[in-house]
Amino acid sequence: MPGNAANSEDLIPQLATVVAVRQETPDIRSLRLGFESPEAREAFAFRPGQFCLVSALGIGEAVFCISSPPAWKDAIEVSVKQVGKVTAAIHDLEVGDRVGLRGPYGNWFPYEAMLGRNVVFVGGGIGLAPLRPLIWQTLSERTKFKDVHIVYGARTVRDLVYTDDLAEWAKVPGVRLVRTVDPGGEDATWNGEVGLVPAVLEKTKPSSDGVLVVCGPPIMIKFALLAATRLGFDPKDVITTLEMKMKCGVGLCGRCNIGSRYVCRDGPVFTLKEMQALPDEF
């Protein structure tokens, strides 16, 4: 059963060990985290969309989506953008260092509602991180879906994450991958699109008879949701994952709400239809 099995929360992390690091971009680093025991990994069963809290011991704790496929048996991965004190400390970690880990928390992408339909994944920058496990899950059962589009972009060529995964996804039959960088972000070797992700999404004209899943910086999400609406998607078929400042991660500390919904407990995955009922406070 995915999600946090215990409903009594004492806010104490388990220990995990950094087993691999990969520098994705100049300011994004992926850490693969191994568990203390196979039982600990099993108890951490998660579904794409869920998040965890990672502690740089003694520095602080921060929230990250789980960015690895659930099928990985021994470890999970998080991708961390360096933006402050805690993420800087996490960037300093090396293989063998220990971290604190709490989770998995939150709800998950409605995978079952996507079955048998066209699917469009739209990612911006590090926003591809929560989509990555969902894309892998979808492509591992490719025949259960109709058309699969992936639209992914970043500010510049150097800011694109998971370039190996992107190359793999492009090779899967019936997957259309469109990569883009912001105007001015291309280099001499770039052979993808040039333009902001929401604009490129509209340009690719995906069929509106399907599910669209989007994640990226807040401003990109807002424009992508507008684009999805203009393309004719049904608001209950447009899905995103939101990020708010979090501390407890389980709905107790009162911090991460958008209106009456807590992103840690009622999200982080929301449909556009749900968001239309919430105040513009994210």
Add this chain to the structure above:
Amino acid sequence: MTAKRDILRAIEAARAKGYVVFAPTRLEGIPLLAEIEEPLVIDFDHVLTVNTLKDILLPRCERLARLDVEGSGIDPTGDRDAAILVFGSRPCDAAALAILDAILLGEVRDARYERRRAKTIIMTVACSTCDDACFCTSMGYGPHDGTGSDVLLVPAGGGYSVAGVSEKGKAFLSAVGLKEDTGGGDAPPVLSRKVETGDLKAWLDANFDNPVWRDVSENCVSCGTCYYLCPTCHCFDITDETGGARGERLRIWDCCSFSDFTKMAGHQPRRGRHARYRQRVMHKFAYCPDNVGKVACVGDGRCIRHCPYGVDICEVLSKLVSTK
């Protein structure tokens, strides 16, 4: 009618059994709920202590774990073992616990709050007076209300009536040799302050972007006093403090009025003081009703009594519901 000295004897009996006792005392004249060593220091003449049961059940700064980066990693801090007797809480404070229970012992339970709550007896002394900031009756409570209490003492002709409100309370009375004695009881004080909130919830649901939020929050300076003294405010921060390789993970009170409350690197979803004040009001009067079916306000009036800039929640609510 039970004499005060018998009540004090029962408190002493609880102490002898190992209860840690909290009761209202005066510190430089100010009524404060504090841990006491002997019942003679208990103050019976105040209207309301400045602080609330939150100090005991959701401590201001609580160590969750010791951190030892090079050694054991994370060592959770154990609980204080002793049972707790809170004597002299007012009905509004006890009612606030029922609200905190709904929030912190819901779908996900705050384990530490749960354990402390389970070993705490709430022995409330009902009010014989009130002041002009009290508005518990407007929130559906009252000066002699037993909601949230384990034992309720009501002033009665110079002494008190004694009621075991919960099973836990009845068992406690038995253990300390105090008999239930529910005859009599003086008339409750009459509150001068009333606020008619009418269709407040419907107004709040429909008026998130109403410019009136700027008007009603104009005097607020985000000092957080209302949060610190409110018996139902419970939001908290988790922070690590270390000197080198060793340190502690702390849970500390945090206030939605503070500008950093929701601030992330490069993004602040709640911009402006009016937005933070709106969160305070919405959380208490709209979101808690949506999520746990209770308004998170008991009308104790501490926010009104102590706001340094005269922000009055009753005036705010009245202004809101009357604004188009």
